[in-house]
Amino acid sequence: MARASLSGFPEWLPDQRIVEQRVLDVIARTFELHGFASVQTRAVEPLGELLRKGETSKEVYVLSRLQADEGEAPADEVDRLGLHFDLTVPFARYVVEHAGRLTFPFKRYQIQPVWRGERPQDGRFREFWQADIDVVGDGELPFHLEVDVALVAAEALTALGALGLPPVRMLVNNRKVVEGFYAGIGLDRTEEVLRVVDKLAKIGPDDVARLLREEVGASEAQVEACLALSRLGGDVTVVDQVRDLADRYAVVTADDPARALLATGLGELSALLEAAEQRAPGVVAADLSVARGLDYYTGSVYETVLLGHENLGSICSGGRYDSLATDGKRTFPGVGISIGVSRLLSRLFSADLVRATRSVPTAVLVAVVDEDRRAASDAIAATLRSRGIPTDVAPTAAKFGKQIRYADRRGIPFVWFPGSDEPGSDQAAHGEVKDIRSGEQVAADPAMWSPPAEDLWPRVVAVVPQ
Amino acid sequence: MARASLSGFPEWLPDQRIVEQRVLDVIARTFELHGFASVQTRAVEPLGELLRKGETSKEVYVLSRLQADEGEAPADEVDRLGLHFDLTVPFARYVVEHAGRLTFPFKRYQIQPVWRGERPQDGRFREFWQADIDVVGDGELPFHLEVDVALVAAEALTALGALGLPPVRMLVNNRKVVEGFYAGIGLDRTEEVLRVVDKLAKIGPDDVARLLREEVGASEAQVEACLALSRLGGDVTVVDQVRDLADRYAVVTADDPARALLATGLGELSALLEAAEQRAPGVVAADLSVARGLDYYTGSVYETVLLGHENLGSICSGGRYDSLATDGKRTFPGVGISIGVSRLLSRLFSADLVRATRSVPTAVLVAVVDEDRRAASDAIAATLRSRGIPTDVAPTAAKFGKQIRYADRRGIPFVWFPGSDEPGSDQAAHGEVKDIRSGEQVAADPAMWSPPAEDLWPRVVAVVPQ
Structure with a gap:
């Protein structure tokens, strides 16, 4: 029985999978x-691990065995297994569990699906792939890695431009800046302020102002200062603008820890922006409204938009964290960033931005003259494959027109017609190979002939708008 | 808090992941x-889809949302989601669901994890990776694809020999042969007979004989015939041995359908063995005891053992099926085979058969003279990377001895010491590169120097027994 697709669980067709x-x-x-x-972690974690940071409990898929063994005691809540909802929490657990056999600072990337039981929307799925990098230190982690991680992700996204991905802009902020600023103007519940400001793009400044008054108890001047800060952004000159704003709102009179935090944060933000301008000009910009809802960030934070597709939301986010991974004795501070691969792909497909040059790996289809001579076609195919040329053999000895259509429907560029190899003949007639796009057909030897390099494997090319 | 590993959910360390x-x-x-x-399917299927073939219900992990939306009606049993326990059932569903946008015969491979809630044992996990190929036709599928699929899998496993995998033996049988034989000696409940014979390796011939008598109601002569058949195997001469056995047990006097089925099956088995001897000499052998428990096989069946590690069980299995994928109107017969990647890897690691030459992709570590000159090291690294050389930069400007140890502990073969680049100097002193294995150190230009090809990326090599 045919079933409708499951909403929120995207699947790609073979030509889309080639793009992926x-x-x-x-x-x-x-x-x-x-x-x-490269590291991969298991898909499941104990609920106790997944819910350690709270907040996301609603999104977790919990597992149970359809028929648990008789007499099997039900698992404690914390030991029940759930599917991971990101790759950061499982990686933190992996680091703690395997710390004795890892070398620090430990740099890993991880490309896997994650699952969240939320309501599916455009670009928001219940199963989706992420590509993460993190660097984790043992006890300490130098700031410059916060620069590296952002620029490596920017480099990866920029490299995808060759496949047809639009340019990206990475928006950066620093938790120390905003927390120092908030504390400096007298708002001490900085996590709550952050959570409200994080909603800016969604609900707008008026509602953010209202929530700041109602939920955080902010004064009009404090609300004004928060919103003014969130409007700042751009290149490294933003650092002076933040300093001016802090002066205007009298942060200078604040207690030492707040001012020190702000100063450290501004130093880091400035270093990140300057390095980015050198190493990836035009890609990274400051945006003081970037808050990232998650509690565990403590320094640089990143979000990334696809230019012309800002409504898709962030396609690459992350930040610095200090206490996500700890075994009670040792703490492993880290910094990481996550590319939303499925979100990117869904837009590449829905906006028809890229396509694969064919739907199969195959460069050559070897035709079959009749079923009794299939072995001759198999031998030609084996020779081509031994030379690294992806080759298929026609499934039936149908009329050649039908065999050519088999190739054409899949985008296979070449069809090989075996010759009439006479046993014992000195000069085996290996046959002829036809480029079915141009119709050109030439005599060829499978031990010698190669397709043009650009036809050897399927490629991904940008779709040129009509 | 450190947690113990979850039994049955293997995770690899970075150097093992390179092997994977x-x-x-x-x-x-x-x-x-x-x-x-390549195709990937979502990790989940509706239970109705997963349990269509019965038998495996005990192994399925069922999903539920930790906090379902208020007022959300509980899903019907058949609509509840479970994790797939193999890649064949989801692929059959994918074919039916997307049939209108696929081209047939459709050849796909699929490499993904699967989940089974069974008790973990050596080589048997709750989460493990499979690598499958299947060819599926629309309404019909020529027999020769049963040959191709087996030989492609054999070729992949043989190619793994270059990494250190021991040789394999693929054991093949044909459902038509055994079902025709069983029916020919008067045992009509062939599926039950198959299920009993499938236990031969586990429980031995005496218990199989007892079960055949007790559960299938077989006579002594029938038991003897079944066990005699199961002992046959080897090269293509096995076909005559089966014919002799059939004569001895008077299959010749059986009804026409049974004899015809046996004859067709022997023709197919013989064609498979002959093609295999030509195209993959020494790899494939007949084994008439290979039954494959699953109901849906209808022709060739395959199992594969790793020579010297037969106790691991089959590492690559599959067969021909005729009615697994159907939408009621159309039926898509197929043939497929599945490599048990996690089972293979677990043995490669536990028996210490292979190792990666290092635990990171990095070929070169660029040392940092002092933090003020980190940008110079970053620039050297960027030049090397732009030329395709995987490069890391030392995380701190520690003493060079410590930076060399950073490389050594990860197996990074080369350390680059930046020169004292004088701004404005014509001839920039790019520095020197040291092979930390030999100690050899030479002046080098990052725009020119390359590591030897065998050091560019980590390799996987066989461990030579001491």
């Missing part, structure tokens, strides 16, 4: 060129 | 060279 494979190849290669080691 | 990546690369490349297109 190339996208993942580009991302993984960029990560590996920067020395990140 | 190479194994998957070799398998995927072999599949693509044969024209199989």
